[in-house]
Amino acid sequence: MTDSKTPAIACQNLWQVFGPGADKALTDALSRSGNDADKAADDLREKGFIPAVQDANFEVKDGELFVIMGLSGSGKSTLIRCISQLLPGTGGEIRVDGENVVGASKKVMTDLRRKKLGMVFQHFGLFPHMTVSENVAYPLRVQGVSRKERLARAQEVISLVGLEGRENSFPRQLSGGQRQRVGIARSLAVNPDIWFLDEPFSALDPLIRRQLQDEFLRIQATLKKSIVFITHDIQEALKLADRIAIMRDGKIVQIGTPSDIVLRPVDDYVREFSKDVAKGQHAKVASVMRDDSERGPDDPGLTTAMTLDAALAHCMELYEPVPVRDAAGNIVGTVHPSDLAAALQVDEA
Template sequence: MTSQTGSDEPAISCRNVWQVFGPNAKSKLAEALASSGGDSNAAAQKLRDQGLIPAVQDASFDVLPGELFVIMGLSGSGKSTIVRCISQLLQATGGEIRIEGENLVEASKARLIELRRRKLGMVFQHFGLFPHMTVTENVAFPLKMQGQNKTDRTKRALEVIELVGLKGREEAFPREMSGGQRQRVGIARSLAVNPDIWFLDEPFSALDPLIRRQLQDEFINIQATLKKSIVFITHDIAEALKIADRIAIMRDGKIVQIGTPTEIVLNPVDDYVREFSKDVAKGRHARVASVMRASAPADRAPDDPGLRQDMTLEAALASCISRYDPVPVWGEDGKMIGVVDPADLAAALQAEET
């Protein structure tokens, strides 16, 4: 897979990452792995038998530059724990975590502080805004911690405030804003330092459904502009499918499948993943490339509907249907009462599912 920026070098690389909670976790993990011959499932069970909690088990994955990588799972699956390990808010019990090639497990506290201030951005479910500060002051605060002068940090704050759709609210206080607006402030604050890598832990889950969908749309637009390397945590399959380039699904601390939205929907590896996507409108997420067959090149016909390999199945079906003339609709008395365009049927079905 090639990154959004054209580079194949991972922005984030995790190899055999463990996070075990309990006394002497590091030494007990080493003992469990050694006595289990490297079998992660057996090692995890040995740890549980000793009263420890293997919250993340032997996780390995890469996030490419510019990729939006979603980690999802049920409560307690380990998804929030692993993002805290990557950002080093928690020190991983075992394994290797690299940010653009640098091993964070071996980084000093001073280096980690530097990385969080200049390279890593974080947004969490709870906004954590300073109530006595205006929007501009909240957004500029990380730049103040970097030592930037007031003129420069205010200028940057105003840029990202406009980017997240809050122009005109620069002097408002958090108490004067809605939940969706406060979350936008949190997003703007994390973007103020222009981080290369962005961590978002269920940033929209506390919001009403309508506001949540609006913020998802705005988030997609922001990412299309900035092309950050993102790890996004959610428990919502619809949200994951809407925003992700790739999705990792976790269960009981283990990653059970990594794939594109199309792969997750059409080719779930087990019943657990299948259960997540059972109510998903597959035609809205699967792409034409996933079902097309090889064929010899041919000239385009006059009525060719113009299908593309990246179109959803739903959009492709609507394009094909639009080639057909309106169809008569008959009343109970056998008389024609109107016509319906097949494309309108497809559009109405899509609107109903939405």
């Protein structure tokens, strides 16, 4: 493990440009533009190149769940492939636990992927002729781990993802959600420090997707991995992320906490993502708190980590029941403000 202050991942001026002679074209475009990324990208497009990732700069902290989101074609999947070096970047620097992996040898990257990096993709890629246990243990088999040891480790992660009892099942005997759990377990078998997930739940129906999101958060609370998670779903991003990077046309346009994204979008593109989001379910009290010494007479017990919805419900408990009238103006009952707040709340699993 590295020093906790060293980012798990650090990207600086990362570009991925598609087209023959992209390396030289990028160098020339940056030179002509005076290293202005936007002008360089426009220059590249005019010459028929595709700047799929444009001058990306960000860090993923040790133990952080960092979500990259955007519409189809925004560059998010290309970016994660650059970070993992499945796709060599055209320019810039990528550091994994402080070590620059740009230009690293095939052997170095193979060892890194086998021992430090875990990957889960939308398409599970399970071996149909192998059982759940054998699929999960496969990365350890590649490493040369003994059969007894790798099956014991497989059992640990199978239990972690909630698939006990299905160890001897084949992929064809599993539901889509169960197959995705096998994919997650397989990526965890080598106990990676860094975990890449590229839209792992997008092919699943909404109910199974929510269940797996909850399961994923439970696993992360236990393992505290450094995670880069790709999605196009703002609700999924807000539910899972410590921080979110939003991409558009290959460029990162905003990085922030879920509260930052829903309360302080930097432009109309980001605002459009969050316009239908119930902000009170995602923004936290800390994001609207004033840093002053003024104190009111009441203390409903708010904490910085509470959602705005939960905070309002606590505040409403301070008030007395109020009358409710019918269409003719007659009092027909009462309602407590806290009941109104509670009725609008969503379970925060």
